[in-house]
Amino acid sequence: MSELNVAVIIKLEPDFSEGSVSYNPDGTLNRAETKNTLGPHSTIAAHAAFYAKVMYNARISIGTMGPPIAESALQMAQRLSDAEELHLYSDRIFAGADTLATAEVLKTGIEKMQGKMDIVFSGHRASDGETGQTGPQTAWKLGFTFLGNVIDYKIDIQNRTITAKRLVRLQGFSDVVEEIEAPLPVFISIDPSYKPLFNTISQRLAFGKFQKEAKIRAENYKQYLKVFNVQQLGVDPKYVGLPGSPTIVYKVERIPRGKATRQAEVLDGSNPEHIRKAVSKMKEALAAMVIK
Amino acid sequence: MTEGNYQHLYVIMEVEDGKLVPVSLEMLGEARRLVDSFNRKYNLDEKVVAVLLGYELNDISQTLIEHGADFVVYAEHPELMVYRNNIYTKVIGQIAQDKNIAKIISSEDSNFKKPRYMFFGADNIGRHLSSTVLVELESGLASDINKLEINDIKLTHQHKTDGKEVTYEKTLEMYRPDFSGFLWTTILCLDNKNHSIEREYHPQSCSIIPGVFEPIEPDKKRKGQVIEYTTKIDQNDLKVKVLNRQVIKSEVDFDRYRAVVSFGRGIKDAPEENIRLIEELAKSLNAEIGVSLPISKKPFSINQNLSAKYMILERVIGTSGRKISPMLYVAIGISGAMQHVAGMKDSEFVVAVNPDENSPIKDECDIFIKGRMEDVIPKLVEEIKKQSFVIQA
Amino acid sequence: MEKYDVAIIGGGSAGLAALKQLSNLRKQAILVEAGNKIGSKNVSGGILYSKKSKKGHVHNVEDVYGDVFLREAPLERKITKYILHSTSKDKVYSIDLTAAHDYESNFGYSVLMNKLNAWFADQAAESAQKFGGGIISGVHVSEIKFDEQRNTSIVKTDELEEFEVKAIIAADGVNSEIAQISDARKKFLPSQLYQGVKVVVKIPEDVINERFSLKSREGVAHLFAGDVSLNHIGGGFVYTNLDTLSVGAVYHFDSLLENPVEPYTLVDAMLKNPMICEFIKDDVPSRRKIDKNLPQEEQLRIRFAITKLIKSWNELRESYFSKGKRDERVKSGKYQSVEEIKEKLDSIREQLTQKYGVIFVTDYVEAEYSAKLIPDGKRCRMSKPYHRNILFVGDAAGRGIFVGPRIEGINVGIDDAVRAANSISRAIDKNNFSSDYLGEYYSSSVEESPYTKDMKQIDKDYLKIFLDASKDVPKDIISARYSTVLKLMSSDTIRSVAIKFANILGYERLLPMVESEDTYVKVPIEIAERLGKTVSKTYEPTIPSIAERIAKLKFNDDSNPHIKVLKPQSEFMKKLVTLCPTKCYSLENDNVILQHEGCIECGTCSQETDWKHTRGEKGIVYQYG
Incomplete structure (x- = not known):
């Protein structure tokens, strides 16, 4: 029995890199033609969980809500985190969920994972629209203490506490690194700048060992995979998917743009008239800055 | 919906180190504009309510009133001095559902349950806080919004209206720029009017991108009322202890400025003198100063102070540094390498000063001033002073 | 402080062979590599040889890794x-x-170091793990302190807490920093x-x-x-x-x-x-410029669409023109038949040409x-390739073979690595890491290597092969320049005597005669x-x-410059403006300035710079090598 149970929630997302992504003529993402991959922030969350594996020999579980193909994201995340349990919450009813309804599914799923979770990790946000609500909403539903923008953490296994560093970036203020302490369980939304640090030889060796184990496990990921539909998960269909979503997407439209490309107007720096013109354009640019 | 259940626009203020985060006043400005037109349109008298949590912030309440708040609900407590998600969520949840507060605001008894609308800042505090508060209030949330309207909306929706046409009155249309940057997605938070899943979703809430909206002109004569809220603190919500807070970056902050002046290796003929000129230009535009990557590698030997101030990675704009999108970007002596362009191409308006008309930056700018920086910058500075820019930080 | 028996510094093919060999001998060793993964900083021509020398025994790659090498290694x-x-x-x-x-x-196989060293690393790490060792990448060694009392070395790195070892194998390449830190040899x-x-x-x-x-x-x-x-x-x-x-x-x-x-x-x-x-x-798709008058997002969409199609076309074509890969595609069920792959290939091509105006050209x-x-081992091999308890192998010891067209390095490094591992294993068994017992033993083992002989002497049989091969070349072209040499080489007996004499004179004195512009250019x-x-x-x-x-190229850019120009006005540095393979230097106001982030860490400029490898994980990341 591991002394620390860690869950990660992840997401299969469109791969926005050039060569993988396709757009429709109207500028919307062509989802059918675009390859999918484990989201970049999910990747960081998986790394954060793997840190717990290497440092504290944690037992890792991963959960995701999505269509059947989302199991590929689970496999990719297992490859990164050496997880021993993969959960896919997949049902037509879940489709179209907003973050509140998604959080309901994830919360129920996490409670069905083996062992009582001590830490749940989620990515900072998804790259295809969701802007980081799912993590904190799931945390609140679970009743876990939520810690956002975490860039580093240590666990005191004996006392069941965590100390973590959070990066606080606020408009007009210098960045602040806040060090906090909290009792387990906690829910951590990991900051994009997180990078696990292993600074002894033995930690690095353990890292290598578990990485290899992860690779083998991921090759046989199906034996770790459990798929849940709405009944198996035991959620109220009224609180998930579209019925459970307060928000809807009402319309999608093109953002009107001033100019399509930059066509430089060449001015002569030695001509006072030109300088005047340049400065008045600069002034205009600065005046047009606010949407009134 | 019973009229009166949901009223007013609550705006959650953010404070750091005893000072307001600018997005707070920006939200208040937009709230003021929206509520004024709302009241005119519907002939109502709903209020802009600023919700302020913290400790020893007395002066701020007055600032909020001057910037458009009709009411300031101020929850003061030492435990609220620094943002912590748990306790903040609980206190805001309590305030948002507090009938006594609503009674003072509406100056009458009502069936108040929750606010009609709620705004948060879309930043490190507000994004998470809005998420947890809206679970607490069991309603919907749209994130990263940069345009707002209130309209009556006719809608037929399979789930929301069971396929029938229904008019949703006083609906907040929340516009979110999508990941491509080309599209606006409008998000609505709507009650379920379908009988099988009937539920009311209020407040309609969103988080607002910092730097988008304009605060209103502060008016010292504006009237407003401060409601001191006595916070009920549950020890269970104080599990998180803040051990230490450390400022890690003080020098460079591109986000705080609307203009950025950058320089590259073009300063080479007289690095120190040219940096002085650039400092002057940046000052006249109230701009932050950036550099191209090669500058951060200290290619010239210049005095220690200037070197330590400017030839550093924190100032680099480009793939190996920061990506920025100021309203005005001025590139001085920058050729326009791909790596650099990637960091500044989203700027609204780009001016380049460069003696070489063939340098690639010409294709990436709106105005290309041909000339040596030694000659051009002093003229620009002079002209800027003449045209007397009034630029806010 | 953590303690280990052996540290190997540098995860090239020599360092990896040392790790594998030490594991074969059931010894604990850790290998430290600066690159973010093994192979990412290695470059070779390259051909990997296995030799059967008449002059003595060499340790070949397949001796170190076993039969599995020829069965499974990613040889080209x-x-x-x-x-x-x-x-x-x-x-x-x-x-x-x-x-x-x-x-x-x-045998000699063409190889790409990135892939091959990754395979070596898998093999070596698996063995090393059994004895409490392994491979650690992304770590740059910055300092080694010798503890006189304990007769051990403390290894300091930019990334990890320091650790203690009994012996070190320096396999950190031609620009060995270990050699500089330890003062074992000059640059x-x-x-x-x-x-x-x-x-x-x-x-x-x-x-x-x-x-x-x-x-x-x-x-x-x-x-x-x-x-x-x-x-x-x-x-x-x-x-x-x-x-x-x-x-x-x-x-x-x-x-x-x-x-x-x-x-x-x-x-x-x-x-x-x-x-x-x-x-x-080859058949190469050539993009047409996208119409700049289109809206920006439309331009972007078209660019992305073309990139994606070209990527698919390239991937599919690579499979189609490879028996193994096309069979695999059919076997996986993605395609019914080889013909279907061809059809798909043609359809992508048509889409590219018809819809996006891409043309296919020979390029x-x-x-x-x-x-x-x-x-060049003839000129720079370390005469005693050790310093205290540090043994130098391969390029780090200056051991490469250059004899006419014969350029060998990988096999030499592997041979050295085995000798170093064997020497250290013996020292561990006797717990004696003194210079006499370890360093001198290794040094004499290396001296016995047939490769060392190839760095010292002309091999008359090898020379004869050349003479035979070039027998159709008219004598007058050569004789104008090498008449004496030619006469000496004309018969087997005289040649034998002449070479004996030449070998007494030594390579150093004969080199200018042979390694000349005449030989390589004019003739x-x-x-x-x-x-x-x-x-x-x-x-x-x-x-x-x-x-x-x-x-x-892929870089993991380091904000800390790893090179410092020491003599910005020297003749050498001015030539470096031309000779740096990635144009990292420029001349401004008569000063040579390091100005580019594209350094590939070749060391060409190391002569007159303060030159270090980048910190762990930073710098160049080769995909082929």
Whole structure:
């Protein structure tokens, strides 16, 4: 029995890199033609969980809500985190969920994972629209203490506490690194700048060992995979998917743009008239800055 | 919906180190504009309510009133001095559902349950806080919004209206720029009017991108009322202890400025003198100063102070540094390498000063001033002073 | 402080062999590599040899890794032909040197270091793990302190807490920092080094087979001398890999200093040679400029669509022209038949041409540009390759073989590594790490290596192969320059005596006679002009600029510069402006300035700079190597 149970929630997302992504003529993402991959922030969350594996020999579980193909994201995340349990919450009813309804599914799923979770990790946000609500909403539903923008953490296994560093970036203020302490369980939304640090030889060796184990496990990921539909998960269909979503997407439209490309107007720096013109354009640019 | 259940626009203020985060006043400005037109349109008298949590912030309440708040609900407590998600969520949840507060605001008894609308800042505090508060209030949330309207909306929706046409009155249309940057997605938070899943979703809430909206002109004569809220603190919500807070970056902050002046290796003929000129230009535009990557590698030997101030990675704009999108970007002596362009191409308006008309930056700018920086910058500075820019930080 | 028996510094093929060998001997060792993963900073020409020397025993790669090496290692092609070309403009005269390649050889495989070292690492790490060791990448060693009392070394790194070891194997390459830190040797001089530059060119597997008349998995090595060298001492090469070609140029550093030419210009001279042009050509999609008047998002959409189609076309084509890969595609059920792959390929092509106006042209595709310094063991090998408890192997010890067209390094490094591992194993058993018991033992073991003999002496049998191969070359071309030598070589008996005498004189004194511009440039040009066949090119290759080449490389940029210019006005540094393979230097106001982030850590500039490798995980990340 591991002394620390860690869950990660992840997401299969469109791969926005050039060569993988396709757009429709109207500028919307062509989802059918675009390859999918484990989201970049999910990747960081998986790394954060793997840190717990290497440092504290944690037992890792991963959960995701999505269509059947989302199991590929689970496999990719297992490859990164050496997880021993993969959960896919997949049902037509879940489709179209907003973050509140998604959080309901994830919360129920996490409670069905083996062992009582001590830490749940989620990515900072998804790259295809969701802007980081799912993590904190799931945390609140679970009743876990939520810690956002975490860039580093240590666990005191004996006392069941965590100390973590959070990066606080606020408009007009210098960045602040806040060090906090909290009792387990906690829910951590990991900051994009997180990078696990292993600074002894033995930690690095353990890292290598578990990485290899992860690779083998991921090759046989199906034996770790459990798929849940709405009944198996035991959620109220009224609180998930579209019925459970307060928000809807009402319309999608093109953002009107001033100019399509930059066509430089060449001015002569030695001509006072030109300088005047340049400065008045600069002034205009600065005046047009606010949407009134 | 019973009229009166949901009223007013609550705006959650953010404070750091005893000072307001600018997005707070920006939200208040937009709230003021929206509520004024709302009241005119519907002939109502709903209020802009600023919700302020913290400790020893007395002066701020007055600032909020001057910037458009009709009411300031101020929850003061030492435990609220620094943002912590748990306790903040609980206190805001309590305030948002507090009938006594609503009674003072509406100056009458009502069936108040929750606010009609709620705004948060879309930043490190507000994004998470809005998420947890809206679970607490069991309603919907749209994130990263940069345009707002209130309209009556006719809608037929399979789930929301069971396929029938229904008019949703006083609906907040929340516009979110999508990941491509080309599209606006409008998000609505709507009650379920379908009988099988009937539920009311209020407040309609969103988080607002910092730097988008304009605060209103502060008016010292504006009237407003401060409601001191006595916070009920549950020890269970104080599990998180803040051990230490450390400022890690003080020098460079591109986000705080609307203009950025950058320089590259073009300063080479007289690095120190040219940096002085650039400092002057940046000052006249109230701009932050950036550099191209090669500058951060200290290619010239210049005095220690200037070197330590400017030839550093924190100032680099480009793939190996920061990506920025100021309203005005001025590139001085920058050729326009791909790596650099990637960091500044989203700027609204780009001016380049460069003696070489063939340098690639010409294709990436709106105005290309041909000339040596030694000659051009002093003229620009002079002209800027003449045209007397009034630029806010 | 954590304690381990042995630290190996550097995860190239020599360091990895040392780790594997120590594990074979059941000893605990950890290998520390600066790159973010094994192989990411390694470059080779390259051919990996296995030898059966008449002069003594060498430790071959397959001895270290076992039978699994030939079964599973990612080797490119087994080189079965070895041809030397003399070039002058469009004239080429070819001599078959296969016999020289086969001399004392079990086999020679073309290899790409990135893949191969990753495989070595898997093997070595698995063994090492059993004895409490392993491989740690992304760690840069910055300091080694010798503890006199404990007779151990404390290793400090930029990334990890310091640790203690009993012995160290320095396998950190030609620019060994360990050698500098420990003061074991001076930096190599330009006269002791060659600079190699290489591009990897992509061509489908079957196309290579057909173009070079090769059986599956068989390969050929083409060597070049003459005008392609732009008057430098050295030569060029084209090696066939599985589905790429390695095209490179290797020149003596002294001759580059004498006549500075940009390293990429030297590779370009190879690529422009008509014979090589025809070697590297392929069917290449060429994009049309996207209409700038379209809305920006539409331009972006089109660009993305084209990129995606071209990527799919390339991937599918690579499979289609490879028996193994196309069978795999059919087997996986993704395609019903080979014909279906062809159909899909044609349909993508049609979409590209019809819908997006992409045209397909004859050109070539460069996948990677790389460079490295190569130590000439004749001139720079360490006479005693150790310092206290640190044993130096391979390039770090200056041990490379340069005999005419014979350039070997990987196999030498592996042989050294085994000798170092064996010496340390013996020291561990006796718990005696003194210089007498460890260092001297290793030093004499290396001295006995047949490779060391090849660095000291002329091998008369090897020389005879050359003379035989070049028997059709008219004597007058050669005799004007080498008449005395030629006479001495004319019969077996005289040759034998002459070589004995020459070997007493030693390589050092004879080198200027042989390694000259005559040998590498003038004679080949004359041969080509007199005897060569005309080869004409059917197209003009679009050679990328150095900026485009650098843009294609992957870097993990380090904000801390790892190089400091010490003498910004020296003659050497001014030549570096030309000789840096990635144009990292420029001259401003008579000062040489380091200005570019595209450093590939070749060490060309290390002579007069404060030169370190980048910190762990930083810097260049090669994909082929």
